[in-house]
Amino acid sequence: xxxxxxxxxxxxxxxxxxxxxxxxxxxxxxxxxxxxxxxxxxxxxxxxxxxxxxxxxxxxxxxxxxxxxxxxxxxxxxxxxxxxxxxxxxxxxxxxxxxxxxxxxxxxxxxxxxxxxxxxxxxxxxxxxxxxxxxxxxxxxxxxxxxxxxxxxxxxxxxxxxxxxxxxxxxxxxxxxxxxxxxxxxxxxxxxxxxxxxxxxxxxxxxxxxxxxxxxxxxxxxxxxxxxxxxxxxxxxxxxxxxxxxxxxxxxxxxxxxxxxxxxxxxxxxxxxxxxxxxxxxxx
Amino acid sequence: xxxxxxxxxxxxxxxxxxxxxxxxxxxxxxxxxxxxxxxxxxxxxxxxxxxxxxxxxxxxxxxxxxxxxxxxxxxxxxxxxxxxxxxxxxxxxxxxxxxxxxxxxxxxxxxxxxxxxxxxxxxxxxxxxxxxxxxxxxxxxxxxxxxxxxxxxxxxxxxxxxxx
Ligand SMILES: Cc1cc2nc3c(=O)[nH]c(=O)nc-3n(C[C@H](O)[C@H](O)[C@H](O)COP(=O)(O)OP(=O)(O)OC[C@H]3O[C@@H](n4cnc5c(N)ncnc54)[C@H](O)[C@@H]3O)c2cc1C
Ligand code: FES
Ligand code: FES
Numbered sequence: 301x302x303x304x305x306x307x308x309x310x311x312x313x314x315x316x317x318x319x320x321x322x323x324x325x326x327x328x329x330x331x332x333x334x335x336x337x338x339x340x341x342x343x344x345x346x347x348x349x350x351x352x353x354x355x356x357x358x359x360x361x362x363x364x365x366x367x368x369x370x371x372x373x374x375x376x377x378x379x380x381x382x383x384x385x386x387x388x389x390x391x392x393x394x395x396x397x398x399x400x401x402x403x404x405x406x407x408x409x410x411x412x413x414x415x416x417x418x419x420x421x422x423x424x425x426x427x428x429x430x431x432x433x434x435x436x437x438x439x440x441x442x443x444x445x446x447x448x449x450x451x452x453x454x455x456x457x458x459x460x461x462x463x464x465x466x467x468x469x470x471x472x473x474x475x476x477x478x479x480x481x482x483x484x485x486x487x488x489x490x491x492x493x494x495x496x497x498x499x500x501x502x503x504x505x506x507x508x509x510x511x512x513x514x515x516x517x518x519x520x521x522x523x524x525x526x527x528x529x530x531x532x533x534x535x536x537x538x539x540x541x542x543x544x545x546x547x548x549x550x551x552x553x554x555x556x557x558x559x560x561x562x563x564x565x566x567x568x569x570x571x572x573x574x575x576x577x578x579x580x581x582x583x584x
Numbered sequence: 585x586x587x588x589x590x591x592x593x594x595x596x597x598x599x600x601x602x603x604x605x606x607x608x609x610x611x612x613x614x615x616x617x618x619x620x621x622x623x624x625x626x627x628x629x630x631x632x633x634x635x636x637x638x639x640x641x642x643x644x645x646x647x648x649x650x651x652x653x654x655x656x657x658x659x660x661x662x663x664x665x666x667x668x669x670x671x672x673x674x675x676x677x678x679x680x681x682x683x684x685x686x687x688x689x690x691x692x693x694x695x696x697x698x699x700x701x702x703x704x705x706x707x708x709x710x711x712x713x714x715x716x717x718x719x720x721x722x723x724x725x726x727x728x729x730x731x732x733x734x735x736x737x738x739x740x741x742x743x744x745x746x747x748x
Binding site for chain 1: 586587589605606607609628629630631633636642643644645648649650652653655696700714715716717718
């Protein structure tokens with residue numbers, strides 16, 4: 301499996317990256333960990349005449365936690381997310397989700413920026429970013445802008461990022477209350493048949509806020525505001541969980557593939573969401 | 585063909601310099617260019633881990649890395665861990681506990697296990713299973729691989745204590 305030839309660049313600053321992107325336009329692509337892009341290039345499903353490796357670009361990696369907000373540089377790997385005690389303290393759902401992505405080798409290479417920029421509905425971080433109400437920072441030749449994760453995904457592999465922009469960081473508020481990332485997969489290293497990200501706040505036995513998002517159940521990650529709303533004001537009993545499931549099922553749109561027919565995926569989505577809500581509530 | 589690049593790699597402590605197309609996959613560089621045939625090609629699609637090497641301190645599937653990306657890196661393969669005259673404790677343990685049958689997965693398995701033990705010198709059985717989840721074995725059913733890694737951990741810890 302040999303990819304088509306390409307010219308390789310390894311600039312050490314963003315100005316260098318942006319200059320290459322504007323010089324080569326559509327023919328250029330940035331590469332982070334390469335663990336989505338290289339397999340596609342090997343299959344010749346992605347043709348990248350000019351490959352820009354981001355590994356030496358300064359300021360793109362690292363995790364900062366300050367004043368209740370979290371900033372994760374695009375080149376930060378899943379392994380670094382798992383190992384970062386400060387991040388786990390303020391947003392433990394990140395580690396729980398990262399541990400369910402791929403396998404150890406892939407997690408050393410795969411980055412948060414690549415995972416959210418890729419636009420593959422199977423990626424886990426985009427759904428998680430919906431749940432966290434994260435924002436993505438994009439840099440282009442006209443400067444920097446911020447896009448809400450919930451407004452970023454347009455269709456499979458289509459996002460609000462233009463070809464000439466680079467995603468530099470994801471940011472979100474520290475979480476409080478209960479959390480869970482629950483994923484059904486056929487084997488370790490597989491993408492989700494269904495996954496659910498849940499954050500719940502509890503006050504005196506009552507749910508006061510809930511955020512729910514689903515992965516690989518549509519051509520974009522699904523933030524289900526109605527599913528969260530179905531829990532608010534309840535004691536998260538069976539009835540409330542059933543209502544949240546019903547609301548979520550109204551928002552997803554899975555298609556049949558080698559992970560199963562639509563009816564099966566809808567069934568699994570319901571089971572996974574119920575488990576995630578139950579676990580998040582028990583931690584709230 | 586694209587332009588060839590000047591590549592420098594340190595493999596098992598030895599500096600290598602050559603010209604290569606950037607698209608060359610690291611596993612081919614190792615096996616076909618440098619004749620380091622310990623790392624194997626199992627799936628070539630990033631799934632089996634037979635091609636695992638240690639690159640700048642990370643366990644990496646070398647079928648999923650361009651040589652251009654690896655330029656400047658330090659790489660360790662099974663050849664760099666120990667040989668017939670001086671086996672690494674992991675190699676010794678795999679031999680002792682029947683951690684291999686056909687042996688195809690073994691170089692990747694041991695290279696990955698070495699990194700795992702470096703990060704977590706006292707793993708539980710569950711830690712070992714989770715830590716080698718990126719390496720597939722078609723023969724052993726994993727039972728004896730896990731046993732071998734746990735045994736090597738004990739040997740390595742005992743040796744460390746004796747040295748202190
Ligand atoms: C065996 C295997 C199993 C996997 N299982 C899972 C899984 O269960 N869940 C999951 O979520 N993922 C899974 N992955 C994918 C893995 O997590 C990828 O690493 C990740 O999707 C992409 O991150 P990357 O850094 O490797 O990006 P790359 O492959 O380098 O890039 C992916 C895409 O994003 C673009 N891109 C990358 N960085 C930026 C940036 N900073 N700005 C703009 N565009 C950018 C690239 O141009 C490319 O189009 C798996 C991969 C493998 C090989
Ligand atoms: S040959 Fe590289 S993972 Fe299988
Ligand atoms: S011993 Fe044969 S594949 Fe593992």
